[in-house]
Amino acid sequence: MFIDTHCHLTFPEFDEDRATIICNAKKAGVKQFVIPGASIESSRKAVSFVQSFKAGPCFASVGCHPYETKNFPDVRQLEKMIDGNVIAIGECGLDYHAYKGFPAIGKKEEQKQLFEEQLRLAQKHHLPVIIHCREAYHEIFDVLDRLPSLPQGVFHCFSGGPDDVRHVLRRGFFFGIDGNVTYSKQLALTVPLIPLSKLLLETDAPYLPPVPHRGKRCEPKYIPLIAKKIAELKNCNVKNVEEQTTKNAQKLFGI
Ligand SMILES: [Zn+2]
Ligand SMILES: [Zn+2]
Incomplete structure (x- = not known):
């Protein structure tokens, strides 16, 4: 069994065929799903979505993405959503990649503040954190190291270099690997x-989406393609990747 530890099934892109998407993923061996919020609104959606299942294959995480800084979200709103179905805080973090419409410059301090508030929330409720990090690894390590104790969590969609790998390992975090592993030269390293x-x-x-589905909508059923590529890069069996990554997800998220 595979677990997709980060999929935005509540986003509008899945409004038309959400049930089919889950059904197709299950057929591909992907049986559980962690659905992170990226704003107050999408966190609320994630929580009510997972509640709609009885013995849920879906689990929610509540959090505000760094781009949400512009909307001045109130982290206390996230706290109110925490219940038995909420297994993590995030995605939250820092994104210093500035592109059209999202000028990160000048917002760095606000991003840090929002991130720190969510780290404190995670620690208060003994929940792991799902960290979104883009072009800000050292800043994230600084924020983490200033905390009285390190939280547990994952650097989702890891995209750092070899040096960042060492820093993340030293702090005991997990690495979330996505479809870009099928074509990224950096991840091959x-x-x-x-x-x-x-x-x-x-x-x-x-x-x-991984190769050969680039340019299309990505779905959880593609998880085995990511596992296959990891097995290739690590020179091991796909079954090992499946079993160990599932164990890791169960351990981190307590699912
Ligand atoms: Zn995401
Ligand atoms: Zn992200």
């Missing part, structure tokens, strides 16, 4: 450096 006991599989659906 870094994935072999990460022990299997620290890897999680995720699609970040509807984003980041």
Whole structure:
């Protein structure tokens, strides 16, 4: 059994065929799903979505993405959503990649503040954190190291270099690996450096589809393609990748 530890099934891209998407994923062996919020609104949606299942194959995480900084979200709203179905805080973090419409410059301090508030929330409720990090690894390590104790969590959609791998490992975090592992030169270099006991599989659906589905909507059913590529890079069996990453997800998220 595979677990997709990061898929945005509540996003509008899946409004038309959400049930089919889950059904097709299950047929491909992907049986459980972690659905992270990226704003107050999408967190609320994730929580009510997972509640609609009885013995849920879906689990929610509540959090505000760094781009949400512009809307000045109130983290206390996230706290109110925490219940038995909420297994993590996130995605939250820092994104210093500035592109059209999202000028990160000048917002760095606000991003840090929002991130820190969510880290404190995770620690208060003994929940792991799902960290979104883009072009800000050192800043994230600084924020983490200033905390009285390190939280547990995952660097979702890991995209750092070999040096970042060492820093993440030293702090005991997991690495979320996505469909871009099927074509990224950087990940071909870094994935072999990460022990299997620290890897999680995720699609970040509807984003980041793996080869040969690039340019289309990404779905959780593509998780086995990510596992296959990791097995290739680490020179091991796909079954090992499946079993170990599932164990890792169960351990981190308590599912
Ligand atoms: Zn993200
Ligand atoms: Zn995401």
